Amino acid sequence: MNSVWPLLITLTYVAIAMIIGLRARNGCAKNADMNSLEEWGVAGRSMGPVTLYLLIAAGSVSAYTFMGAPGWAYSKGVAVFYVAIYLAYLALIAWYFGPKVWQFGEQFGHVTQASAIADRYQSPALGALAALVMAIGSVAYAVLQTIGSAYILFVMSGGMIPIWLGVLSVLACIAVYLYASGQRAIGRTNAFQGVLMLIVAWAVGLWAVHSATGGLSFAGVFERIQTEHGEFLTLPGAGGDMSFSFWTTSIIVSMFSFMPPVWTQWMSASSARTIRRSATWLPTYYVVILPMVVVGFIGIFSLPELARADTVALEYAMQHLPVVLVGLLGAGTLAASMSSSEPFIHSVSLSLSKDVLQPVLKLSEGATGKLARLLILPIMFLVVAPLAIAEPGSLVMILLVGLGFASQVLPAFIGMFFWPRASRLGVMAGIVAGFLVTVAFTTLWAHPLGIHAGFWGLIINLPVFVAVSLITPATNAEIVERFFRIAAPRGFTRLGGAKK
Amino acid sequence: MKRLIVLPTSRAGWGLLVAFVALVLAGTWPVIGWVNRATLVMGLPLMVVWSYLIIFACVAVMLVGNHIVERDDHE
Numbered sequence: 001m002n003s004v005w006p007l008l009i010t011l012t013y014v015a016i017a018m019i020i021g022l023r024a025r026n027g028c029a030k031n032a033d034m035n036s037l038e039e040w041g042v043a044g045r046s047m048g049p050v051t052l053y054l055l056i057a058a059g060s061v062s063a064y065t066f067m068g069a070p071g072w073a074y075s076k077g078v079a080v081f082y083v084a085i086y087l088a089y090l091a092l093i094a095w096y097f098g099p100k101v102w103q104f105g106e107q108f109g110h111v112t113q114a115s116a117i118a119d120r121y122q123s124p125a126l127g128a129l130a131a132l133v134m135a136i137g138s139v140a141y142a143v144l145q146t147i148g149s150a151y152i153l154f155v156m157s158g159g160m161i162p163i164w165l166g167v168l169s170v171l172a173c174i175a176v177y178l179y180a181s182g183q184r185a186i187g188r189t190n191a192f193q194g195v196l197m198l199i200v201a202w203a204v205g206l207w208a209v210h211s212a213t214g215g216l217s218f219a220g221v222f223e224r225i226q227t228e229h230g231e232f233l234t235l236p237g238a239g240g241d242m243s244f245s246f247w248t249t250s251i252i253v254s255m256f257s258f259m260p261p262v263w264t265q266w267m268s269a270s271s272a273r274t275i276r277r278s279a280t281w282l283p284t285y286y287v288v289i290l291p292m293v294v295v296g297f298i299g300i301f302s303l304p305e306l307a308r309a310d311t312v313a314l315e316y317a318m319q320h321l322p323v324v325l326v327g328l329l330g331a332g333t334l335a336a337s338m339s340s341s342e343p344f345i346h347s348v349s350l351s352l353s354k355d356v357l358q359p360v361l362k363l364s365e366g367a368t369g370k371l372a373r374l375l376i377l378p379i380m381f382l383v384v385a386p387l388a389i390a391e392p393g394s395l396v397m398i399l400l401v402g403l404g405f406a407s408q409v410l411p412a413f414i415g416m417f418f419w420p421r422a423s424r425l426g427v428m429a430g431i432v433a434g435f436l437v438t439v440a441f442t443t444l445w446a447h448p449l450g451i452h453a454g455f456w457g458l459i460i461n462l463p464v465f466v467a468v469s470l471i472t473p474a475t476n477a478e479i480v481e482r483f484f485r486i487a488a489p490r491g492f493t494r495l496g497g498a499k500k
Numbered sequence: 501m502k503r504l505i506v507l508p509t510s511r512a513g514w515g516l517l518v519a520f521v522a523l524v525l526a527g528t529w530p531v532i533g534w535v536n537r538a539t540l541v542m543g544l545p546l547m548v549v550w551s552y553l554i555i556f557a558c559v560a561v562m563l564v565g566n567h568i569v570e571r572d573d574h575e
Contacts, residue, residue, distance in 0.1 A: 078545050078547040078548060081547060081548060081551040084551050084552075084555060085527040085551055085554055085555070088527075088554060088555040088558045089523070089524060089527070089558070091558055091562070092520055092523065092558055092561075092562065095562050095565065096520075217543055218543055218544060219540070219542075219543025219544070220543075222540055222543060222544060222545055223540065223543070226538060226540060226545075230538040231538075233537075233538040233539075233545045233546075233547065234536050234537065234538050234547065235532070235536050235547075244529040244530075244532060244533055244536075245529065247528070247529065247532060248528040248529040248532070251527060251528055252524075252528070255524075273570075276562075276565075276566055276569065277566070279562060280559060280562040280563055280565075280566055281559060283555045283556065283558045283559050284555075284556075284559060286555055287552075290548070290552075417506065418505055418506045419504075419505050419506075420504055421504070484506070487506060488506040490509040491509065492504040492505060492506060492507075493504070493505055493506070493507040493509075494504055
């Protein structure tokens with residue numbers, strides 16, 4: 001690729017994102033202190049429905065949409081749509097749990113998921129454990145997104161920006177506005193990135209369809225696939241590896257993975273109603289996936305010899321689309337990866353400061369707020385950057401184990417929203433048992449019987465959680481009542497008996 | 501406390517729970533097996549059309565849910 005336009009367009013996007021991120025702090029109240037956890041961590045609980053909609057939407061649509069999803073369509077076919085379905089289910093989860101989490105945060109002062117867990121079970125150790133292990137999956141996720149960003153800069157610059165420089169440049173840009181404006185920067189930049197991604201995905205998708213079929217209807221693409229490669233239109237897909245059981249258990253495990261940045265996003269809303277309104281319309285955003293997936297399907301017959309499936313959209317664009325669209329695709333993909341890595345870096349910094357370092361070092365709230373802001377720098381440049389530059393082969397494995405763990409924290413939430421008898425030791429026992437099973441079934445014997453390792457973890461985790469909870473002391477009744485006044489404002493149901 | 505759990509307390513609440521469960525069932529096995537055919541509907545694979553039907557059904561159910569929650573005036 002000889003034109004400088006793709007790189008110019010991509011760099012213009014980065015400059016705009018930086019300006020928006022830096023200016024985001026202007027939205028603070030005059031007396032707001034950016035060093036406070038309330039302000040830097042959850043934007044003073046001030047986000048309106050549109051910003052929150054785009055914040056959650058852009059955060060959940062990672063570089064996967066522009067690289068991984070077309071790659072899955074190219075190598076497996078319709079199996080890729082499990083992602084669209086579980087993202088819609090995550091909106092149902094946000095609709096039900098988000099308003100309650102917001103109320104916990106507003107009434108009890110929580111700014112992180114782990115601090116809510118520590119409070120409900122009166123156990124800073126359980127909060128710290130949740131924070132630390134969630135950090136593993138979060139860092140791995142941020143590293144993967146950073147690698148995606150650096151790869152885009154490498155391609156758009158025709159190899160002039162090497163991967164190491166791309167990694168450091170992208171992280172430096174994020175660091176500047178994340179330090180300056182915290183969660184407000186994430187909200188504003190994600191809003192911009194969310195709109196950009198939607199426009200770019202449809203522009204690239206429709207142009208690709210036009211160049212492949214001469215029209216603008218997706219039908220021409222799928223009629224050809226149906227005739228020549230029918231196996232791409234059904235499960236288990238062309239690779240034969242997306243069985244009904246793996247499809248189903250992947251959706252269920254992903255649905256119940258309450259990742260910490262999502263929790264922080266809910267707590268950044270201006271009201272419980274705001275979350276409900278945003279969650280209601282959230283699934284509509286996932287129309288962003290369809291056109292990029294169609295590009296992957298076009299690649300099946302137009303780029304049959306591709307070495308790396310996840311480069312299909314970029315390769316097709318570079319061969320068949322005008323340079324301006326190639327540049328926009330670069331900007332859109334970079335937007336997708338940056339909008340997903342920022343919330344994870346922010347949430348790791350916030351949670352390690354609040355839930356691990358504050359109790360260990362006995363820090364004041366003010367000192368913890370300053371520490372959270374500064375901690376993004378070592379996290380980015382001493383952890384994320386070296387890992388992204390080294391691109392360890394086991395990274396995806398670390399991510400899978402990390403995400404597998406995320407679903408294993410489910411008992412903590414069952415005890416927060418549904419079952420008052422859940423105990424600290426029950427939750428710990430369930431998490432440890434589920435985590436060990438998930439690790440074993442991810443690394444030693446991957447997904448036995450075609451069932452997701454995280455699902456196997458839950459099969460063991462939940463009975464252990466219930467059994468140990470029943471034989472160990474419950475949390476102080478006053479604390480439990482405080483939580484359930486919000487989680488169950490109309491009282492409980494007694495199993496086999498009357499309402500209480 | 502052992503046997504206390506949180507369940508819907510009204511007919512509308514139970515209706516919403518049933519709708520949520522039905523949505524999840526619609527996107528997983530065995531229902532997904534019934535739409536797993538290499539046929540096209542309006543030019544798109546049946547699996548794709550089904551996925552987006554579920555996605556927009558989620559919006560519809562949450563809109564009804566908002567109406568119920570706001571009518572009952574509680575969070």
